Amino acid sequence: MKKEKLIYEGKAKKVYQTDNPELLIQEFKDDATAFDAKKRGTIRNKGACNNEISARLFGILETKGISTHFVKLLSGREMLVKRLEIIPVEVTIRNVVAGGMAKLLGLEEGKKLKAPVLEYHYKSDALHDPLINEYHIFALELASNKEMKAIARYSFEINHILLKFFDQRDLKLVDFKLEFGRHKDKILLGDEISPDTCRLWDKSTDKKLDKDRFRRDLGDIEEAYQEVLRRVLS
Ligand code: UDP
Numbered sequence: 001m002k003k004e005k006l007i008y009e010g011k012a013k014k015v016y017q018t019d020n021p022e023l024l025i026q027e028f029k030d031d032a033t034a035f036d037a038k039k040r041g042t043i044r045n046k047g048a049c050n051n052e053i054s055a056r057l058f059g060i061l062e063t064k065g066i067s068t069h070f071v072k073l074l075s076g077r078e079m080l081v082k083r084l085e086i087i088p089v090e091v092t093i094r095n096v097v098a099g100g101m102a103k104l105l106g107l108e109e110g111k112k113l114k115a116p117v118l119e120y121h122y123k124s125d126a127l128h129d130p131l132i133n134e135y136h137i138f139a140l141e142l143a144s145n146k147e148m149k150a151i152a153r154y155s156f157e158i159n160h161i162l163l164k165f166f167d168q169r170d171l172k173l174v175d176f177k178l179e180f181g182r183h184k185d186k187i188l189l190g191d192e193i194s195p196d197t198c199r200l201w202d203k204s205t206d207k208k209l210d211k212d213r214f215r216r217d218l219g220d221i222e223e224a225y226q227e228v229l230r231r232v233l234s
Helices: 046-063 099-105 134-139 145-167 221-233
Strands: 003-009 013-018 023-028 031-034 039-042 070-073 078-082 085-096 112-122 171-183 186-189 198-202
Touching: 023 046, 046 070, 046 078, 046 145, 046 221, 085 145, 112 134, 112 145, 134 145, 145 171, 145 186
Parallel strands: none
Antiparallel strands: 003 013, 013 023, 023 078, 031 039, 070 078, 085 112, 085 171, 171 186, 171 198
């Protein structure tokens, strides 16, 4: 597989074309940003951790019938993925109150929700990913109703699978963000699933083992990513 032109560089990843028009290479960087890139830094080995964690989680999801863009790992920081037409809607699933939900509704972080909450955010850095609902998505033609029905169903299924997977590894899956895209006539899960995009707390101590350590200057950031990798691979 030949790595060709860089076609996209985001905050945490670079995406390259390959000699196959249907496949891309996703390269994970150590760069970290938070608060709409007002806070910037690097987390040593984050790229390698997120690449391996995402690969393992995509692999687990595939075995449970969820189609993802993941094809295979290529190197420590690179994975081969299917090219998607990304739907500009971020799906957040929450099992425990934290972050944006605590702020929006004036709630304490850590309250377990009676049922998972699904949110949609319009993918726009300039607008700070505003909260939207299905009516916005339909009216603005971001995706069809049929696509959104599939996306919601996959998102809850993914939550069910990951809650169990992390619980078996003594991690609480507090919340996470997913992105989906179109590939041929199918909707596939894209992007990554890692401590950059999930909140993961140790089950017995509630220690945060995710990007909140960077966002909130909690220290031991590299160690937290390594610890999640260790547990995910166990
Ligand atoms: N998240 C993400 N990218 C974003 C915003 C949020 O991956 O641009 C993840 C975040 O890590 C958390 C979940 O989505 O696991 C919910 O985040 P929230 O809406 O609470 O926003 P935050 O507090 O991270 O700004």
